[in-house]
Amino acid sequence: xxxxxxxxxxxxxxxxxxxxxxxxxxxxxxxxxxxxxxxxxxxxxxxxxxxxxxxxxxxxxxxxxxxxxxxxxxxxxxxxxxxxxxxxxxxxxxxxxxxxxxxxxxxxxxxxxxxxxxxx
Numbered sequence: 001x002x003x004x005x006x007x008x009x010x011x012x013x014x015x016x017x018x019x020x021x022x023x024x025x026x027x028x029x030x031x032x033x034x035x036x037x038x039x040x041x042x043x044x045x046x047x048x049x050x051x052x053x054x055x056x057x058x059x060x061x062x063x064x065x066x067x068x069x070x071x072x073x074x075x076x077x078x079x080x081x082x083x084x085x086x087x088x089x090x091x092x093x094x095x096x097x098x099x100x101x102x103x104x105x106x107x108x109x110x111x112x113x114x115x116x117x118x119x120x
Contacts, residue, residue, distance in 0.1 A: 028084045029084055029085075031084075032077075032080060032081055032084040035077065035080075036077060036081065039073065039074070039077055043070055043074075046066065046070065050062055050063065069113070072108075072109050072112065072113075073109065075105055075109075076102075076105040076106050076108075076109050078105075079101045079102040079104075079105035079106075080102045080105075080106075082098055082101060082102065083098040083099050083101065083102040
């Protein structure tokens with residue numbers, strides 16, 4: 001039904017790809033909003049699929065496995081959104097702070113789910 005590692009990988013790859021494309025895309029806000037819309041659609045699909053699971057399936061166990069992954073991905077998207085929304089700031093120190101926050105959220109997500117495999 002759900003493969004935890006596969007779903008975590010897909011979410012992380014989505015976030016990584018979208019954050020990386022942020023640096024090369026001219027219209028960062030559209031890229032971010034597209035990523036946020038895709039994330040929201042995927043999250044809605046997940047919620048509906050959990051609700052539609054047949055009786056006897058331990059929905060709480062599924063939620064315990066997957067909800068933290070969704071929350072971590074959302075945290076990374078929020079950091080990216082903060083950077084994109086503040087991308088036009090005139091204060092260079094603030095721009096660096098926002099970029100660093102987005103970068104650190106992405107690194108934390110990668111280390112949390114793939115830390116043992118990143119350097120092998």
